Amino acid sequence: MDHESFVVSGLNKADEHWSTDEAPRIYERRLARILKVEHFRLPPASDEYSKDGIRVRRFPLMHSCPECNELRRHREFNPPSGRSICGTCEADLVPSRFVIACEVGHLDEFPYWHWVHRAAGRGTTTAGQCGGTLRLRTSGRSSSLRSILVSCSCGVPEVSMEGSFRKSALKDLGLRCRGTRPWLGTSVPAESCSRTPRTLQRGSSAVWQPVLKSALSIPPWSDGRADLLAPYWDRLRELDSRAEVEDRLKFVFGDDIPVPIDEVMALLAAEREEDPAGDEVRSFDHRYRALRSKEYERLRAGNDERERSRNEQFICETPLTSPAALDGTGVTGPMLVKKLREVRALKAFTRLADPNSATESYESALSETRLNWLPAMEVRGEGVFLRLAEDRLTAWEKLTAVIDRAERVRGAHRRLMEQWASDPTQVQPSPATPRMMLLHTLAHVLINEWSLDAGYPAAALRERLYADEEMAGLLVYTATSDSAGSLGGLVAQGEPEKLAPAIRSAVRRASWCSADPLCIETEASGTGGTNLAACHACVMLPETSCEHNNILLDRALLVGTPEDPSMGFFAEVLQH
Structure with a gap:
């Protein structure tokens, strides 16, 4: 795993493979309400006893071999099953150091073919049309981008990665964002996107920044008694009277209502106190x-x-x-x-x-x-x-x-x-x-x-x-x-x-x-x-x-x- 790179999968099928034992539900009504969800789930930990854990997908797919210097997609090296090595040289493959992303959140491979063939004219060729094999090597003269060299066996001049991080570098190549979302899998279609992506280091913090929201559990929600009512709060908020609330709970739970009606009414009143007024609601x-x-x-x-x-x-x-x-x-x-x-x-x-x-x-x-x-x-x-x-x-x-x-x-x-x-x-x-x-x-x-x-x-x-x-x-x-x-x-x-x-x-x-x-x-x-x-x-x-x-x-x-x-x-x- 030391020489491999992955992106954490999206949550598309998490309900199917996150077991309730390893990914229990977490309740915090005040936070759930403003985020418009019913509850939260603790992501499963991956250890020797877990049944599944967090799933990942290989990204970027472009890899290079330090022995033969070839630059290809991972599967084109014909690695043995479960290993990330060059099928010819048996050297550990190196994931691409560079990826591209746009502000909307799309993520994609760095366009090495377009970069090395850019002298052929903007927009006149498409990737792979020349039939050559890409190679990537390091001159060793310095640790700068100027020392990272990309070439193609079709005979175009070798170019360095210098300048690839300029804001307009990919725009100058005539490239637009393809709208790809590799964390959601290959079956999810790309989105339409008109933005120009930018080059980033694969491990840069700019590639992914979490949007975290948090809340403290405070009374009257902090004793956990209301958790059993979590799926029903939105419906209960629509009711005006105590009698209607009681009837709704009896319909759901029968005579064994888990929370006294007085407490339910107090919780509903506390929740309405936090509702902003007027235009602020939106x-x-x-x-x-x-x-x-x-x-x-x-x-x-x-x-x-x-x-x-x-x-x-x-x-x-x-x-x-x-x-x-x-x-x-x-x-x-x-x-x-x-x-x-x-x-x-x-x-x-x-x-x-x-x-x-x-x-x-x-x-x-x-x-x-x-x-x-x-x-x-x-x-x-x-x-x-x-x-x-x-x-x-x-x-x-x-x-x-x-x-x-x-x-x-x-x-x-x-x-x-x-x-x-x-x-x-x-x-x-x-x-x-x-x-x-x-x-x-x-x-x-x-x-x-x-x-x-x-x-x-x-x-x-x-x-x-x-x-x-x-x-x-x-x-x-x-x-x-x-x-x-x-x-x-x-x-x-x-x-x-x-x-x-x-x-x-x-x-x-x-x-x-x-x-x-x-x-x-x-x-x-x-x-x-x-x-x-x-x-x-x-x-x-x-x-x-x-x-x-x-x-x-x-x-x-x-x-x-x-x-x-x-x-x-x-x-x-x-x-x-």
Whole structure:
């Protein structure tokens, strides 16, 4: 398998080969509702005891032999069954390093034949017409594309791969996207597509980016009792009265209704509270923000012992020690989330574009036909929730220097989104506000601090941000389901007597970077200039820990700049 390359299959026939034992159902009504599915399923793990597992398809099909240098489709080398070797040389075949993809999500083989025959004239020949055999070799002079050489036995001049990554390289060859979807299999017809594909490295992160959506299980949905009603919620929502709901449930379950009618009515009322009003109903982004808003309310309010059942999956309490220790830090309202459950669902995927900067039209479906479920995973752990002091935050947000820095990042992010969008007028507004960037950067420095103080690797912690006109909070929680995510020590960091010194230490640590003064004085950093004072030596985290792929960060908003230290939200903390 070391010399082979595969693409994970789509979900077209997953219902047939994913057994319920290995791929159990996962329920999270709030998330399922906005994603318009009935439930989720945990993808089956492939091990020696599994009956099936995740299926894959060979891609790319173009391979080369390092001995004879021939470049052909895999089957044309006549490899023995179950092996990927050249039938003549018996050397391990090497999958093509290059593939092509378009923004819509189509994926295809790199057009080597067109590339080497391009001197013959644009659009005058078709692949394979010359009858020659392609060869690929490396000159060994350097590791650049100039040293990768492609030739054809028909006698055309040998060419290098240099220039193949230009945005217009394939357009200059007269090639358009063929609309192929190899992850769905050969029986699925190609789609019509008028876009020009781009060349990518096979292992590049731009080839596939997941579109993940997640939700915390919060009361009244967090005790799991409503899971048995999952297939019927959409029908129940259409009913107006308690009597109609009761009649419907009796029709389905008889006299053994698994959830008391009072609880069903309370669940329906809670669900309707999250429904956006007016035109916002049509917007997925508004519905997703409503989901976050309800989580924020519950994290602020917590739940005491009287509200819990034995199966409660969300336990959020106020700290035992006095909050006075946090006075002067700008942080308030810490809550100890002693038990939480998060469901992360794979909604779709994108190519060539970050999901955070792509519109929904870019999202490629996981299956040819729509399913009533999506693949997902659930994480159970603990966390610490805290908020920023509103009075101090409101005054800070009005500072001209703060507004200017946030606007620079916002403009860069906007330009990046427009660059990838097919219709720039449909791009969503950038979330880069002073409040959001402050919370985001604070979450990063806290995770770095706790990874040093509490023994957690940074990759075992994750941020969840709540930032808009009415929210200013963040949740740091265990992000993995292995032992590193369940050490039990994270909640203890939320006690004010420990949280206050941790905030002060994190802010002081953020006031200096080993890349300073270059880092703090930079005019733009990160992808497309979507960061300011942020680098891997100070505030960046492992990608699994960050909600925004390490963009929209600026530690100057925390600590100020050498020219204007008072601009930092935590400037007073640094003075003591």
